[in-house]
Amino acid sequence: MTDSTGGDGHDPSRRDFLYVAAGGLGAVGAAGFVWPLVVQMNPSRDVLALSSIEVDLSGIELGQSITVSWRGKPVFIRHRTEAEIEVARAVPMDDLPDPESDEARAQKPEWLIMVGVCTHLGCVPLGQQGEYNGWFCPCHGSHYDTSGRIRKGPAPLNLAVPKYVYLDDNNVKIG
Amino acid sequence: MSGHSSFQSNNAIVKWIEYRLPIFSFVNEALVVYPTPKNLNYWWNMGSLAGVMLVVQIITGVVLGMHYTPHADLAFDSTEHIMRDVNYGWLLRYMHANGGSMFFAVVYIHIFRGMYYGSYKAPRELLWWLGIIIFILMMATAFMGYVLPWGQMSFWGATVITNLFSAVPILGETIVAWLWGGYSVDQPTLNRFFSLHYLLPFVIFAVVFLHLWALHVHKSNNPLGIDIKGPQDTIPFHPYYTVKDLYGMGVFAIIFAWLLFFAPNLLGEPDNYIPADPLVTPTHIVPEWYFLPFYAILRAIPDKLFGVIAMFASLFILFVLPWLDTSKVRSARFRPVYKMLFWAFFVDCLVLGYIGGQPAEGIFIVIGRLGTALYFLFFLSLPFIGWFERPRKLPASISTAVLESHGGGGTPDGAAAKAEDRG
Numbered sequence: 272m273t274d275s276t277g278g279d280g281h282d283p284s285r286r287d288f289l290y291v292a293a294g295g296l297g298a299v300g301a302a303g304f305v306w307p308l309v310v311q312m313n314p315s316r317d318v319l320a321l322s323s324i325e326v327d328l329s330g331i332e333l334g335q336s337i338t339v340s341w342r343g344k345p346v347f348i349r350h351r352t353e354a355e356i357e358v359a360r361a362v363p364m365d366d367l368p369d370p371e372s373d374e375a376r377a378q379k380p381e382w383l384i385m386v387g388v389c390t391h392l393g394c395v396p397l398g399q400q401g402e403y404n405g406w407f408c409p410c411h412g413s414h415y416d417t418s419g420r421i422r423k424g425p426a427p428l429n430l431a432v433p434k435y436v437y438l439d440d441n442n443v444k445i446g
Numbered sequence: 447m448s449g450h451s452s453f454q455s456n457n458a459i460v461k462w463i464e465y466r467l468p469i470f471s472f473v474n475e476a477l478v479v480y481p482t483p484k485n486l487n488y489w490w491n492m493g494s495l496a497g498v499m500l501v502v503q504i505i506t507g508v509v510l511g512m513h514y515t516p517h518a519d520l521a522f523d524s525t526e527h528i529m530r531d532v533n534y535g536w537l538l539r540y541m542h543a544n545g546g547s548m549f550f551a552v553v554y555i556h557i558f559r560g561m562y563y564g565s566y567k568a569p570r571e572l573l574w575w576l577g578i579i580i581f582i583l584m585m586a587t588a589f590m591g592y593v594l595p596w597g598q599m600s601f602w603g604a605t606v607i608t609n610l611f612s613a614v615p616i617l618g619e620t621i622v623a624w625l626w627g628g629y630s631v632d633q634p635t636l637n638r639f640f641s642l643h644y645l646l647p648f649v650i651f652a653v654v655f656l657h658l659w660a661l662h663v664h665k666s667n668n669p670l671g672i673d674i675k676g677p678q679d680t681i682p683f684h685p686y687y688t689v690k691d692l693y694g695m696g697v698f699a700i701i702f703a704w705l706l707f708f709a710p711n712l713l714g715e716p717d718n719y720i721p722a723d724p725l726v727t728p729t730h731i732v733p734e735w736y737f738l739p740f741y742a743i744l745r746a747i748p749d750k751l752f753g754v755i756a757m758f759a760s761l762f763i764l765f766v767l768p769w770l771d772t773s774k775v776r777s778a779r780f781r782p783v784y785k786m787l788f789w790a791f792f793v794d795c796l797v798l799g800y801i802g803g804q805p806a807e808g809i810f811i812v813i814g815r816l817g818t819a820l821y822f823l824f825f826l827s828l829p830f831i832g833w834f835e836r837p838r839k840l841p842a843s844i845s846t847a848v849l850e851s852h853g854g855g856g857t858p859d860g861a862a863a864k865a866e867d868r869g
Binding site: 313 | 602605606607608609610612623624625626627628629630631632634638724725726727729730731745747748749750751753805806807
């Protein structure tokens with residue numbers, strides 16, 4: 272590049288163009304090679320295919336919870352008591368770090384279905400514990416209420432509610 | 447690495463090789479005649495010990511890899527198979543697991559040594575950087591290695607640490623799914639961690655080479671923190687420091703052997719002898735001891751994103767240490783204020799380590815927050831300390847200081863006298 276006459280008398284900008292064009296194409300090629308190496312880490316097709324499960328709710332008594340496995344994660348299904356529902360619905364939105372009404376979280380008030388993964392760093396919270404008698408994460412001390420909403424501690428969000436539909440009165444499809 | 451070597455040989459084969467690949471003169475310059483400050487104390491043993499531990503980890507790790515199966519259904523059992531069925535498998539696995547602890551122990555002492563004696567200061571900033579890069583690579587390697595036995599702590603440690611990245615705004619969940627290769631820590635995660643756990647030690651090896659290369663440009667720092675001013679300040683690495691390093695290695699080996707043979711599970715977690723269960727989190731998750739101070743900082747901040755930022759900041763702030771410290775004097779021996787602060791920082795790191803191992807409740811939260819504040823205050827106070835601190839008078843040279851402290855060259859300094867003859 273220091274040879275401004277271009278050596279053979281040609282316009283040096285043509286050589287610059289060749290440098291930039293060759294380098295640019297090389298960069299595109301390198302990026303094209305790196306892309307598959309990066310994307311191969313994403314969930315593979317068989318993992319993506321495991322998207323939904325069906326659960327029979329008929330055996331779960333009032334006040335009882337079960338944990339089912341969905342996409343490798345625990346899903347809590349709780350048959351809530353009247354008292355729990357009342358407490359959850361009476362909370363003012365201003366008290367919630369992640370405001371969300373209980374009505375929006377439970378299609379049928381007596382059934383609370385949510386992913387049992389703490390939104391802080393992914394531990395499984397313990398049921399019917401903590402200061403709000405909902406869920407308590409032992410890892411870093413996050414307290415959730417009877418609607419699974421974050422009330423206290425480092426977790427930023429409520430326990431996630433997965434997509435689910437009631438197939439009939441006793442069967443629900445999650446995912 | 448220059449062509450002007452003091453290396454001479456009359457052996458025809460050595461000469462034949464040397465002419466084609468000057469490896470003998472290279473080793474001669476790097477490990478034999480290499481001029482080393484004559485006043486190094488035992489804190490300078492940690493570098494070679496860390497190098498030895500890296501080699502021990504690679505050798506035992508490669509052998510363990512011959513018996514281990516990186517599959518979610520088989521990993522736990524194959525680890526027990528190593529412990530019970532493979533010939534000397536128990537020895538190799540305990541050596542590898544405790545070797546990791548010993549490796550971190552010497553590296554932590556090595557880092558504190560560098561901080562006490564100002565080894566990070568000009569012209570050794572890149573040497574310091576390469577060291578921190580090795581440290582970060584070690585943490586990544588150790589973390590992924592701990593996942594491999596696929597016990598409860600393996601699984602939940604992996605879950606918590608990978609979830610750190612979910613704190614990244616917007617892209618968080620995508621990044622975590624990318625790290626996992628699924629919706630949770632599972633088979634794809636274990637398999638890739640095994641692959642990377644096998645790879646990273648060799649990357650570390652390469653960075654260690656760069657670390658040594660940078661070291662050999664300006665040579666070792668020393669307890670006085672003053673530059674080498676001439677041949678009278680140095681002694682050849684061999685035999686003086688080879689023998690000193692070997693002696694230290696013997697002491698180190700005794701401690702390692704005690705841990706290995708008498709308390710191999712002292713630093714482990716009993717929960718990791720329970721196979722991984724994705725539906726049950728152990729009531730008390732703790733990382734390995736060498737991560738505890740950082741874990742304490744993570745938990746000290748009652749906000750997910752800022753907790754993660756604070757944790758990474760506590761590590762990455764080491765990179766700017768050479769510029770935060772504005773004092774021209776390297777060694778804490780001549781810096782009364784820095785010396786006090788250094789020890790306060792050291793104690794603070796121990797306290798954070800203790801807090802990291804305790805449940806996040808009550809007084810532990812308060813102490814953890816105070817400790818975190820002090821950790822960062824130490825670094826942020828350094829620019830001001832360098833400005834107002836009155837350092838003590840530095841000796842004229844390494845040689846004069848050594849001779850003075852031994853009353854003008856008594857018997858312990860036969861080595862020094864010999865080096866002066868050479869000069």
